[in-house]
Amino acid sequence: QVQLVESGGGLVQSGGSLRLSCLASGFNLDYYAIGWYRQAPGNEREGVSCITRDGTTTYADSVKGRFTISRDNAKNTVYLQMNSLKPQDTAVYYCAVDISQSILRCLSGKDLGVVGQGTQVTVSS
Numbered sequence: 001q002v003q004l005v006e007s008g009g010g011l012v013q014s015g016g017s018l019r020l021s022c023l024a025s026g027f028n029l030d031y032y033a034i035g036w037y038r039q040a041p042g043n044e045r046e047g048v049s050c051i052t053r054d055g056t057t058t059y060a061d062s063v064k065g066r067f068t069i070s071r072d073n074a075k076n077t078v079y080l081q082m083n084s085l086k087p088q089d090t091a092v093y094y095c096a097v098d099i100s101q102s103i104l105r106c107l108s109g110k111d112l113g114v115v116g117q118g119t120q121v122t123v124s125s
Contacts, residue, residue: 001025001026002025002026002027002114003024003025003026003114003116004022004023004024004025004095004096004097004114004115004116005022005023005025005116005117006020006021006022006093006094006095006116006117006118006119007020007021007023007119008020008021008119009093009119009120009121009122010120010121010122011122011123011124012085012121012122012123012124013123013124014085014086014087014123014124014125015084015085016085016123017081017082017083017084017085018082018085018121019079019080019081019082020036020079020080020082020093020095020119020121021077021078021079022034022036022077022078022079022080022095022116023075023076023077024076024077024114025076027114028073028076029071029073029076029077029078030053030073031053032053032097032098032099032113033050033051033052033053033097033098033100033101033103033106034050034051034071034078034095034096034097034098035047035048035049035050035051035095035096035098035106035107035109035112036048036049036050036069036078036080036093036094036095037093037094037095037096037109038089038091038092038093038094038121039091039092039094039118040090040091040092043091045094045109046060046109047060047106047107047108047109048060048063048067048080048093048107049063049067049069049080049107050069050098050103050106050107051069051070051071051078052103052106055071056103057069057103058103058104058106058107060107062088063082063089066082066083066084066085067080067081067082067083068080068081068083069081078095080093080095082121085121085123086123087123087124087125088123089121089123090121090122090123091121092118092119092120092121093118093119093120093121094115094116094117094118095115095116096109096112096113096114096115096116097112097113097114097115098111098112098113099111099112099113
């Protein structure tokens, strides 16, 4: 079964850190760009960060300098290290395969393939 499974979410105080993981099964992550997206209640889904097959990365302005995306192809996993978390980072975080072939378009989230079920991140003030 082709799927992505996120883990690592939870409740953290403002200023704290979390590391999200996105594990692929049923297919090889090596061949794809992967994006992290988030959606807070009442808001549209927004792109957080993307990483291409060769490791090129991009970030939303709101998380630059605080979040780091990385991939471990041997483990078929993509990570999102989130530091200096703020209450406005509270959302359900999803990882997804991006099929746009454009790292700029990846953040838009308009060309997604497999999407995970999401993991809740809650940052208290």
